[in-house]
Amino acid sequence: MLGPRIKQGRMAAGLSLRDLAQAAGVSAMAISKYEREQIRPSSETLLRLAKVLGVRTEYFFRQSDIELSEVEFRKHAKLSAKDEGKALEDVREQLERWLELEAVIPASWPKAFALPRGLPAGVAAYDDIEALAERLRTAWQLGTGSIRNLVDKMEEEGIKVILTPHDGGKKFDGLVAKANGHTVIVVGQGWPGDRQRFTLAHELGHLALNGRLASSLDEERACNRFAGAFLVPREEATRVLGASRTWLEPRELYLLKHEWGLSMNGWIHRAEDLGILNKAAARRHWEHFARQGWRESEPGDPYPRERPCRFAQLVYRALAEDLIGESKAAELLGIPLAELRARRRMDATDAADRH
Numbered sequence: 245m246l247g248p249r250i251k252q253g254r255m256a257a258g259l260s261l262r263d264l265a266q267a268a269g270v271s272a273m274a275i276s277k278y279e280r281e282q283i284r285p286s287s288e289t290l291l292r293l294a295k296v297l298g299v300r301t302e303y304f305f306r307q308s309d310i311e312l313s314e315v316e317f318r319k320h321a322k323l324s325a326k327d328e329g330k331a332l333e334d335v336r337e338q339l340e341r342w343l344e345l346e347a348v349i350p351a352s353w354p355k356a357f358a359l360p361r362g363l364p365a366g367v368a369a370y371d372d373i374e375a376l377a378e379r380l381r382t383a384w385q386l387g388t389g390s391i392r393n394l395v396d397k398m399e400e401e402g403i404k405v406i407l408t409p410h411d412g413g414k415k416f417d418g419l420v421a422k423a424n425g426h427t428v429i430v431v432g433q434g435w436p437g438d439r440q441r442f443t444l445a446h447e448l449g450h451l452a453l454n455g456r457l458a459s460s461l462d463e464e465r466a467c468n469r470f471a472g473a474f475l476v477p478r479e480e481a482t483r484v485l486g487a488s489r490t491w492l493e494p495r496e497l498y499l500l501k502h503e504w505g506l507s508m509n510g511w512i513h514r515a516e517d518l519g520i521l522n523k524a525a526a527r528r529h530w531e532h533f534a535r536q537g538w539r540e541s542e543p544g545d546p547y548p549r550e551r552p553c554r555f556a557q558l559v560y561r562a563l564a565e566d567l568i569g570e571s572k573a574a575e576l577l578g579i580p581l582a583e584l585r586a587r588r589r590m591d592a593t594d595a596a597d598r599h
């Protein structure tokens with residue numbers, strides 16, 4: 245198993261044979277032979293490889309039987325095959341850790357993801373998506389308010405959410421896939437929080453709309469509509485904006501963005517979708533935003549990134565209950581042992597344990 249794991253680790257790090265060889269102080273030929281299991285690296289070499297790849301040596305000995313299928317990317321530009329490989333490798337690697345943790349504490353784990361019963365059977369028009377999103381919010385007991393931590397909520401509902409640093413230089417927002425019976429949603433780690441949340445909700449839209457959408461409707465557009473409706477239910481949007489407007493103040497949109505975690509641009513779409521702004525009024529907003537450069541980059545403080553804590557919390561719980569030892573905990577968290585010990589002593593106060 246060693247060879248394929250070295251290759252996976254190399255792909256995940258985005259290194260060529262030569263890159264890895266150089267960094268680890270061996271020949272590219274040697275790396276190639278390790279990967280094809282023609283020769284076995286010495287334990288000293290293995291340590292160096294681990295260091296270069298940013299993994300613990302245990303990584304090389306873990307079994308990987310994770311198969312990703314039905315992968316659907318949400319991307320802006322074409323993702324190179326190399327970047328796509330990197331992203332998928334990282335997903336596989338993080339998912340392995342999930343499943344490993346899951347095997348240690350099965351009792352507290354949520355059920356596998358399933359859509360709630362009673363969702364509308366068909367979506368014949370974009371407006372029908374409102375009811376679908378509302379129904380899902382009700383089933384998930386989200387009430388009508390803003391959703392505080394979307395990642396943790398989705399995980400509670402049995403979706404595996406993975407934040408990856410490998411987004412091909414922001415070439416993709418996220419993806420949804422199946423892996424070994426699990427539903428996986430992946431989102432780029434580097435995006436601002438409002439963008440991550442929109443992506444998460446968009447991918448959830450793919451799951452919710454699957455098999456329901458009339459063929460005359462565009463699925464991507466439908467998923468965007470779903471995302472807006474899921475993040476800000478119709479009634480709430482109408483309550484805060486009013487039923488009909490001709491101009492929305494940018495400062496007003498900025499405040500709403502921070503209250504609801506939906507971008508300023510997202511709010512304009514939402515207002516247009518709900519008929520609060522008519523087409524001409526919406527166009528005036530787009531023109532204004534384009535002139536200010538706010539279509540690309542919104543003004544003011546960004547909305548904070550999603551900071552999921554469920555995975556790390558369960559690792560510490562497993563540690564506390566002696567279900568795993570310190571080095572396994574460090575491996576699952578993807579941090580060095582010394583760092584884990586510092587965190588256990590509460591020396592490191594950053595609450596953002598890696599997911």
Ligand SMILES: [Zn+2]
Nearest residue numbers: 318450464467
């Ligand atoms: Zn999509």
